[in-house]
Amino acid sequence: MNEPKLCGRLLTQLFRRGQTGETIDIIVLAEACGASLFTALKALDVLERKGLVDAGRLRLTLAGLALAAAFSEPASEAATTERRSGRPLPGNRHAA
Numbered sequence: 082m083n084e085p086k087l088c089g090r091l092l093t094q095l096f097r098r099g100q101t102g103e104t105i106d107i108i109v110l111a112e113a114c115g116a117s118l119f120t121a122l123k124a125l126d127v128l129e130r131k132g133l134v135d136a137g138r139l140r141l142t143l144a145g146l147a148l149a150a151a152f153s154e155p156a157s158e159a160a161t162t163e164r165r166s167g168r169p170l171p172g173n174r175h176a177a
Contacts, residue, residue, distance in 0.1 A: 087124045089152070090114040092133065095141050096149035105139055 094113050098105050105113075111121035128134040133145030141149060 084124055084127065087114060087116050087120065088128055090116075091121065091124055091128060092141070092145060092149040093153055095134065095139065096146065096153055099141060099146075107139065110139065 091110065091114055094110055095105070107121060107125075108118060111118045114121060116124070122136075125134055125136040125139075128145065129136040133142055133148060134140070135142060
């Protein structure tokens with residue numbers, strides 16, 4: 082796997098797991114990205130040098146969070162809108 086692709090996967094995994102409040106270790110993160118431990122550590126080092134990740138804590142920085150959020154697809158647009166407003170979208174109402 083090339084480094085940019087792995088970096089993208091690492092950012093995405095950290096973002097998604099951060100959204101759900103899951104804790105993660107480097108071994109689980111590497112496996113989730115389909116990479117070896119050594120390759121994942123190297124990619125995390127690159128991301129840390131770019132200011133996108135705190136590699137020691139396995140957390141996104143604010144810049145990393147913004148980048149990951151911009152490129153991540155929401156689970157579903159309707160669920161996101163309903164969760165924010167507390168009401169379903171007009172087009173998503175169920176007939177009674």
